[in-house]
Amino acid sequence: MSGGDPSAPPRPGNVLQAIHERMADLRPSERKVAQVVLANPGRVVRMTLAEAAQAATVSEPTVIRFCEGIGLPGFQHLKLELARNSAFGVSATHSVIAPDDAPQQVTDKIFEYTLTSLDHARRRLDPATLAQVIDLLAAAPRIEFMGMGASGIVALDAQQKFPLFGRPCGASIDHHQQYMLAMTMEPGDVLVAISHRGETRSLLQVVEAARARGVTVIALTGQTGSLSAAADVALIVETLDNTNVFTPTISRIAALVVVDVLSTAVALRMPAAKTERLAQMKRALTCMRTGGSQSGDEAAVC
Amino acid sequence: MSGGDPSAPPRPGNVLQAIHERMADLRPSERKVAQVVLANPGRVVRMTLAEAAQAATVSEPTVIRFCEGIGLPGFQHLKLELARNSAFGVSATHSVIAPDDAPQQVTDKIFEYTLTSLDHARRRLDPATLAQVIDLLAAAPRIEFMGMGASGIVALDAQQKFPLFGRPCGASIDHHQQYMLAMTMEPGDVLVAISHRGETRSLLQVVEAARARGVTVIALTGQTGSLSAAADVALIVETLDNTNVFTPTISRIAALVVVDVLSTAVALRMPAAKTERLAQMKRALTCMRTGGSQSGDEAAVC
DNA sequence: GGAAAATCTGTAGCTACGCTACATTTCGCG
DNA sequence: CGCGAAATGTAGCGTAGCTACAGATTTTCC
Known part of the structure; x- marks a missing residue:
C-alpha cells in the first residue's frame, strides 16, 4: 500500500x-x-x-x-x-565472461549484465520521443515493422503484439519483401525500422523509398547514425555494449521491452470496447490447448 | 578486478x-x-x-x-x-498498469516489472539442471528449437545464436513442419521444446513423437506441467506473471536471456579454433553495412 | 625564485546509533 | 489459583560515523 x-x-x-x-x-x-x-x-x-x-x-x-x-x-x-x-551484483563493466567460467558464473554474469543494461536503457530513454512515437502509432492506419538479423526477431515480436490492439500491421525480415511492402504503403502509414547499429544499408534503402512515398518512418535504434538521421522520429534505445565476443547482444532484449512499452501504451489509447476484446482474446489464448498457428486466428474459448 | x-x-x-x-x-x-x-x-x-x-x-x-x-x-x-x-523502485506487485497512466509511468512500470521478473527468474533457475542442459547441447550432433506464438520468437532467436558456434541447428514455429522435423531426427539429437505454460497440445504431440524416436527432449518452460513431465530434462524459467491484461508477457524475455546463457555456455565448451572463428564472424557482422539476409552467409570483412 | 595564501589531508574528540544484559510483565498450564 | 516459561520493555555499553581544528602541500603572485 x-x-x-x-x-x-x-x-x-x-x-x-x-x-x-x-x-x-x-x-x-x-x-x-x-x-x-x-x-x-x-x-x-x-x-x-x-x-x-x-x-x-x-x-x-x-x-x-x-x-x-x-x-x-x-x-x-x-x-x-x-x-x-x-x-x-558486480558492476557491469566487470562482468566479462572468461573462458574458464563455470555455468553458474556464466548465468550470473549474463543476467547481471542484462539487468544492468536494461536499467541503463530505461534511464536513457527520452520520454518526449517516446510519447511522440506512441501518438504516431496510435493514429496510424497501418504499421509495418522491419529489421534484419537480431532486429528481425524484434520486428516479428512487435508484429505479434500490435494486431491484438486492432491495428493492422505486419513484419518483414527480408530485404526484397521489405521493399515491396514499402511501395504499397500510403502517406500516414507508419514504418518502424529496427536496427541496433542503425547502419544497415539495405534497411536504409527501404526507409528512403518509404519516406519518398510520404510514409512516416520511426527508427528504433541503439545510437544516432544513418538510420536515425533518415527517419522522421528516432527512438534511441541505448545499451551497454561491451565488445567481448561471448557477451551476447543485449540490444534486442532492450528493444523488445521498448516494444512492450509501445504496444501497451497504444493499447491504453484504445476505446474500452477494443480493450474488452483484447481481454477476451487473452483469456482464449490462456485456455487454448491446441496452440494453433501464430496467424492469430481466434480460437473458441475453452 | x-x-x-x-x-x-x-x-x-x-x-x-x-x-x-x-x-x-x-x-x-x-x-x-x-x-x-x-x-x-x-x-x-x-x-x-x-x-x-x-x-x-x-x-x-x-x-x-x-x-x-x-x-x-x-x-x-x-x-x-x-x-x-x-x-x-516499488515492489513488483504494485506495478499494475492503470488505464490512465501517462507514457512515462507506463515505461517505468514495464521496465520495473521486467527487471524484477528477470531477477526472480535468475534466483529460481536451478543450476544443476542448467548444467545438465549445457552438457546435452554441447554434445548434441543436431539441435532443433520449437515453439508456438511468443515462444516461437524464442526459438527463432535461439536458432540465430547457436549456429554461430558450429552446431547445426534449426527452428520451427509451424506444427506440421515441427512434426516432420521430429521424424527426421536421430537418437542423440536434441529437441528444445519451448512453451511458457507447458500445455500446448500440438507441441506435446511433437515431443512424444520425438522421444519415441530416441531424441533427447529438453523443455524450456515456465512451470511444471505436461511439457516438463513429457521431456527428458525440464528447465523451468519461473517468471512473475500477474494477470493484468495490459501487463505484457515477461516469459519470452526471461527465456531469451536463458537462451543467451545456454548459447554462451556451450560456446565456452568449444575448442579455441571455433571460438576464434566466432570472433572473426562477429567482427565481420559488426562491419557489415549491406545487412544481407539473416541466412548467415559470411560477408567479407570490411 | 621565494614567500604568502589557499587548499588539501590527517588527528582528536564528540554525538548517537545500534546492540546486549537484565528486569518486568504476560500468558499458558497444572 | 499459583507456578513456570515465554515474551516484551528498560537501562547501559561499545563503537561507528561525523565535525572542529591543526599541520602539510601545492599554488600563485610579486
Whole structure:
C-alpha cells in the first residue's frame, strides 16, 4: 500500500556512473576512494568507514568528503546507494565472461549484465520521443515493422503484439519483401525500422523509398547514425555494449521491452470496447490447448 | 578486478519474500515490525532503529529480534538487504498498469516489472539442471528449437545464436513442419521444446513423437506441467506473471536471456579454433553495412 | 625564485546509533 | 489459583560515523 512515496529521494541514477562523471572534480586522495568503490562496490557495502579508509589508504574524513563530493550526505547513504546498484551484483563493466567460467558464473554474469543494461536503457530513454512515437502509432492506419538479423526477431515480436490492439500491421525480415511492402504503403502509414547499429544499408534503402512515398518512418535504434538521421522520429534505445565476443547482444532484449512499452501504451489509447476484446482474446489464448498457428486466428474459448 | 568474492554472503534471495515465509515463526510483536517493513520497504531503508521501533509501536530490541528471526544479523543488514530489493523502485506487485497512466509511468512500470521478473527468474533457475542442459547441447550432433506464438520468437532467436558456434541447428514455429522435423531426427539429437505454460497440445504431440524416436527432449518452460513431465530434462524459467491484461508477457524475455546463457555456455565448451572463428564472424557482422539476409552467409570483412 | 595564501589531508574528540544484559510483565498450564 | 516459561520493555555499553581544528602541500603572485 501507499504506492506513491512523496518523500522519495531525488533519483541519483546510477551511483557508480555518477562517480565516474564527477571523478574530475574530486581531490587526489578522494580519487583513491573512488577507485576502491568502483573496483568492488559490493564489498564496500559490507565495509565499515574505518575499513574503507584503510582499503583506500586514506583517513576516515577523506572518505566522508568523498561522499559529499559525489552529492551524498554521508557514508551510510553511500552504502545504501551502493546496495541498490549492487542488486545486480558486480558492476557491469566487470562482468566479462572468461573462458574458464563455470555455468553458474556464466548465468550470473549474463543476467547481471542484462539487468544492468536494461536499467541503463530505461534511464536513457527520452520520454518526449517516446510519447511522440506512441501518438504516431496510435493514429496510424497501418504499421509495418522491419529489421534484419537480431532486429528481425524484434520486428516479428512487435508484429505479434500490435494486431491484438486492432491495428493492422505486419513484419518483414527480408530485404526484397521489405521493399515491396514499402511501395504499397500510403502517406500516414507508419514504418518502424529496427536496427541496433542503425547502419544497415539495405534497411536504409527501404526507409528512403518509404519516406519518398510520404510514409512516416520511426527508427528504433541503439545510437544516432544513418538510420536515425533518415527517419522522421528516432527512438534511441541505448545499451551497454561491451565488445567481448561471448557477451551476447543485449540490444534486442532492450528493444523488445521498448516494444512492450509501445504496444501497451497504444493499447491504453484504445476505446474500452477494443480493450474488452483484447481481454477476451487473452483469456482464449490462456485456455487454448491446441496452440494453433501464430496467424492469430481466434480460437473458441475453452 | 577480484571478480570472485569468496566472502560473499549467503544469498538470502528476496528478503521481502523471506519475511512472508517466516511470518508464522515470528512472535506477535515482531509481526508488527514485519507489517511495517512489508508495507513500505523503501521508507524503512531511510529509518533509524528508533524510528522503525516507533513506527511499529514496539521497542528497539524487538526490531533487532525481528531481524534475527528472519536470519539477518542486525538492523543494518536489514536496511542493506531492503535497499537491494527496492532497487527497482516499488515492489513488483504494485506495478499494475492503470488505464490512465501517462507514457512515462507506463515505461517505468514495464521496465520495473521486467527487471524484477528477470531477477526472480535468475534466483529460481536451478543450476544443476542448467548444467545438465549445457552438457546435452554441447554434445548434441543436431539441435532443433520449437515453439508456438511468443515462444516461437524464442526459438527463432535461439536458432540465430547457436549456429554461430558450429552446431547445426534449426527452428520451427509451424506444427506440421515441427512434426516432420521430429521424424527426421536421430537418437542423440536434441529437441528444445519451448512453451511458457507447458500445455500446448500440438507441441506435446511433437515431443512424444520425438522421444519415441530416441531424441533427447529438453523443455524450456515456465512451470511444471505436461511439457516438463513429457521431456527428458525440464528447465523451468519461473517468471512473475500477474494477470493484468495490459501487463505484457515477461516469459519470452526471461527465456531469451536463458537462451543467451545456454548459447554462451556451450560456446565456452568449444575448442579455441571455433571460438576464434566466432570472433572473426562477429567482427565481420559488426562491419557489415549491406545487412544481407539473416541466412548467415559470411560477408567479407570490411 | 621565494614567500604568502589557499587548499588539501590527517588527528582528536564528540554525538548517537545500534546492540546486549537484565528486569518486568504476560500468558499458558497444572 | 499459583507456578513456570515465554515474551516484551528498560537501562547501559561499545563503537561507528561525523565535525572542529591543526599541520602539510601545492599554488600563485610579486
